[in-house]
Amino acid sequence: MDIVQPAGDGCSAADEFRTRNNALFGRRKELLERIGALRARIDANAADMLCELALRRAERELENLTHEIMVANYGLVRRYVAMFTARSTEHNEDFESAGKVGLLWAISSYDPARGPFASWAFKPIQREVLRAVRDADHPNLNLGDFEKRPAILAAEQAFLEESEPDARLDYTDIARRAGVTEAQVRRVLDAPRLDSLQAPAGTQDGDAVPWEDRLADPSLSLEDEVLRRFHLGTVVAEGLPALEPRERYVLTRRFGLDGEPEQSLRAIGEQLGLSREGVRQIQQKALTKLNEPIADAV
Known part of the structure; x- marks a missing residue:
C-alpha cells in the first residue's frame, strides 16, 4: 500500500507508516484482551447470550483488523519474495502466498515493544517463502x-x-x-534428480497414468488422523476456538464444519485473496495445532 507523505509536516513516510502500524497493533492487542476476557467468562459459565454475541462481534472485528494489517504490510511480502527468489518464475504466485502465511505468523506474534514490524516479520516470511521455493524447485x-x-x-x-x-x-x-x-x-x-509423480507412466493397454495414482499411501494423512481420533462435535467445541480466526475459517469452509457444503482450496483462496497453495498451508498449520492436543489425549 502506498503511503503519501503529508506536505509540510516534516514527517517522513517511514515514520508515518510506523506510527500507523503501531496504532493498528495497539488496537489488535486490545481486541485480543477483550476476546480473552469474554472467553474466560463463557468457560466459567458466567456469560449470557449478550456476552456470546459480543465475543463473535469481537472475533469478526479482529479478523477484519488482521486483514487491514496484512494489506498495510503486504509490501514486505513482495520485497522479501523478490529478495529470496528469482524475479521471474512460474511459481511467483505460490511464493507470495507462502509469504502471506509468514506475514500472518508475524502478525499473530508481534508486539510493538519488540521493535519495527518489518524486522520482526523478516524471519517468518523468509521461512515460509524458502520452504515454498524448496518444494517447487528443489523437492529432493x-x-x-x-x-x-x-x-x-x-x-x-x-x-x-x-x-x-x-x-x-x-x-x-x-x-x-x-x-x-x-x-x-x-x-x-x-542431489539426485527426482522425476515428477505427475509424469504419466504407460500401461499395457496404452493408457498413461500418473505415478501418484499408482502408488498407495500406507500412512494416514494428517486430515484423516484428526477426523479418525475425534468426533466432529469435539473438534468444533474444543479444537476450533483455539485457532486463529483465519485458520478457523479455512477449516470450517474446507470440511463443512458449520453444516454447509465443503469447499475446495481454490474456492476458499478466492474468498481470502490467496492462492490454492496459500490456503493449503493455512489448513495444514491449523490441523497441526488440532493434532497436538489430540496426541496427548489419546
Whole structure:
C-alpha cells in the first residue's frame, strides 16, 4: 500500500507508516484482551447470550483488523519474495502466498515493544517463502540443506575459480569455505534428480497414468488422523476456538464444519485473496495445532 507523505509536516513516510502500524497493533492487542476476557467468562459459565454475541462481534472485528494489517504490510511480502527468489518464475504466485502465511505468523506474534514490524516479520516470511521455493524447485533437498545451498554454491564457485580447469571438486574444501559439513555439500551438489509423480507412466493397454495414482499411501494423512481420533462435535467445541480466526475459517469452509457444503482450496483462496497453495498451508498449520492436543489425549 502506498503511503503519501503529508506536505509540510516534516514527517517522513517511514515514520508515518510506523506510527500507523503501531496504532493498528495497539488496537489488535486490545481486541485480543477483550476476546480473552469474554472467553474466560463463557468457560466459567458466567456469560449470557449478550456476552456470546459480543465475543463473535469481537472475533469478526479482529479478523477484519488482521486483514487491514496484512494489506498495510503486504509490501514486505513482495520485497522479501523478490529478495529470496528469482524475479521471474512460474511459481511467483505460490511464493507470495507462502509469504502471506509468514506475514500472518508475524502478525499473530508481534508486539510493538519488540521493535519495527518489518524486522520482526523478516524471519517468518523468509521461512515460509524458502520452504515454498524448496518444494517447487528443489523437492529432493531437505529444508536444512536447502537453506545452506546458496553458501555451498558460492563456495563451489570460489573453489572452481581458484583451481585448474580440470580439477575435481574438493568437498572438504568447499565445506570449509561454506561453513557446513562435507555430507551437506555432497547432498546439495550431488542431489539426485527426482522425476515428477505427475509424469504419466504407460500401461499395457496404452493408457498413461500418473505415478501418484499408482502408488498407495500406507500412512494416514494428517486430515484423516484428526477426523479418525475425534468426533466432529469435539473438534468444533474444543479444537476450533483455539485457532486463529483465519485458520478457523479455512477449516470450517474446507470440511463443512458449520453444516454447509465443503469447499475446495481454490474456492476458499478466492474468498481470502490467496492462492490454492496459500490456503493449503493455512489448513495444514491449523490441523497441526488440532493434532497436538489430540496426541496427548489419546
